[in-house]
Amino acid sequence: MTDCELKKVVEETHVFAELTPGQKVRLVSALKENGHTVGFLGDGVNDIPALNEANVGISVDTAVDAAKDAADVVLLQKDLNVLEQGVLEGRKTFTNMLKYIKITASSNFGNIFSIICASAFLPFLPMTSIQILLLNLLYDTLCIVLPWDNVDEEEILSPRDWSGKTLKQFMLS
Known part of the structure; x- marks a missing residue:
């Protein structure tokens, strides 16, 4: 899928599952290029590039140390509320x-x-x-x-x- 096609798809799709680290970064970049402010929640090493690309990188206290270091915000509770x-x-x-x-x-x-x-x-x-x-x-x-x-x-x-x-x-x- 080209970047131009991805920009259209991200506006119509609400859930993306089982993405590779590169796909996560492309997704975050496409949302940012469409004018969105992007927050990305990740807890693994594979999430670090997307955490860095997002406007606000969010991780949890139980995440790997590298993900917590890459995040802008670290949640002390593993709860989206x-x-x-x-x-x-x-x-x-x-x-x-x-x-x-x-x-x-x-x-x-x-x-x-x-x-x-x-x-x-x-x-x-x-x-x-x-x-x-x-x-x-x-x-x-x-x-x-x-x-x-x-x-x-x-x-x-x-x-x-x-x-x-x-x-x-x-x-x-």
């Missing part, structure tokens, strides 16, 4: 990180915008640098609780991309 829980926790963390970025960028943009506008009409600076630093310290102190903030279920159902456009829309609305 751990992987799902890790992905969901990562999505929650990402969502809360976006909240922090939006809050901080909005407050800083508001402060700078206010200072620039007021400076055009006032003969003095409306806020000193110490006052701006104090405001940022207060904002950051209040944002300490964000990592434990609840995340809506629909926010974690699918992966999200970071885009500066959403930050701009949030700050200007």
